[in-house]
Amino acid sequence: xxxxxxxxxHLPSRVELHHGSxxxxxxxxxxxxxxxxDDYAExxxxxxxxxxxxxxxxxxxxxxxxxxxxVLPTKAATSVMTQTKQLGTLRAVFGHMDPNDLCQSHAxxxxxxxxxxxxxxxxxxxxxxxxxxxxAVRWGAMRTNPLIGIEKPRRPPRRRYVSNDEYTHVWNxxxxxxxxxxxxxxxxxxxxxxxxxIERRHITDDGLYIKPGKTxxxxxxxxxxxxxxxxxxxVGQALSLKPQVRQWVVCNRKGKMYTKNGFDxxxxxxxDKATAGEAAIDRFQFRDLRRKSxxxxxxxxxxxxxLGHANIxxxxxxxxxxxxxxxxxx
Numbered sequence: 001x002x003x004x005x006x007x008x009x010h011l012p013s014r015v016e017l018h019h020g021s022x023x024x025x026x027x028x029x030x031x032x033x034x035x036x037x038d039d040y041a042e043x044x045x046x047x048x049x050x051x052x053x054x055x056x057x058x059x060x061x062x063x064x065x066x067x068x069x070x071v072l073p074t075k076a077a078t079s080v081m082t083q084t085k086q087l088g089t090l091r092a093v094f095g096h097m098d099p100n101d102l103c104q105s106h107a108x109x110x111x112x113x114x115x116x117x118x119x120x121x122x123x124x125x126x127x128x129x130x131x132x133x134x135x136a137v138r139w140g141a142m143r144t145n146p147l148i149g150i151e152k153p154r155r156p157p158r159r160r161y162v163s164n165d166e167y168t169h170v171w172n173x174x175x176x177x178x179x180x181x182x183x184x185x186x187x188x189x190x191x192x193x194x195x196x197x198i199e200r201r202h203i204t205d206d207g208l209y210i211k212p213g214k215t216x217x218x219x220x221x222x223x224x225x226x227x228x229x230x231x232x233x234x235v236g237q238a239l240s241l242k243p244q245v246r247q248w249v250v251c252n253r254k255g256k257m258y259t260k261n262g263f264d265x266x267x268x269x270x271x272d273k274a275t276a277g278e279a280a281i282d283r284f285q286f287r288d289l290r291r292k293s294x295x296x297x298x299x300x301x302x303x304x305x306x307l308g309h310a311n312i313x314x315x316x317x318x319x320x321x322x323x324x325x326x327x328x329x330x
Contacts, residue, residue: 063142
């Protein structure tokens with residue numbers, strides 16, 4: 001029996017990190033390089049080719065193994081990293097089960113326990129588990145998907161509103177590049193990943209041309225942010241920062257695109273500074289700037305268009321959090 005991992009426990013069996021790359025250790029002792037360490041999805045694709053055979057799918061755990069090898073690599077990089085961890089959690093609970101023994105009561109028991117502390121995480125894990133079951137039906141390993149129609153844990157939408165004073169306080173503490181990221185979030189209401197993916201080629205005579213990543217498989221919305229003096233100034237400021245020879249409008253110190261984990265670390269340190277000392281503010285998340293952009297817009301229809309929502313009710317229910325101004329009787 002092999003030794004248990006002490007690090008990188010999320011990696012598939014017999015895969016290790018070695019000098020900036022993933023490699024597979026064959027039982028014969030041979031070692032095969034799979035992909036660069038920053039390309040987890042490609043590693044999974046290469047691993048599937050190296051293994052050369054699909055898991056037997058006699059348990060839910062082996063179904064999850066096949067899902068990780070064949071389905072996860074087709075998703076966005078952030079989803080790959082997040083759902084790899086989620087599969088690890090689900091595998092620990094359901095991995096030993098016969099696929100056709102799974103029923104909704106098992107999922108509800110799991111959700112009730114998990115949602116007591118992490119309702120959003122529990123909901124997303126159930127969504128992932130349901131998709132695993134859907135693929136298992138397609139692969140012939142399950143007769144039906146028992147999780148169809150299951151009620152997921154819910155909690156009210158996040159309502160944190162970032163005031164102008166709080167924004168300015170954090171902005172003053174940030175580095176010049178992070179200031180540009182913050183300003184782009186405020187002006188465009190783009191999600192963090194979409195801001196990171198803005199390239200020089202997206203700068204047109206008419207404005208910034210963006211295809212939001214989250215909606216490409218649903219509404220397929222495309223956005224052209226028309227030039228304003230403020231938007232031109234932010235884009236120009238970002239491009240003036242070093243290194244100037246780069247593909248991305250905003251980037252890390254090496255000129256590379258920000259990664260989720262890399263920017264998380266930057267933002268966490270920035271929040272640590274902002275929540276300390278006499279001028280301390282309450283901590284907020286970067287995604288709260290998208291809500292601020294929508295809430296500060298006077299016209300809710302403009303806010304809906306900026307956020308790329310097909311339904312204005314989503315804009316009003318989740319992103320418009322400032323109170324309505326009303327006049328008293330006298």
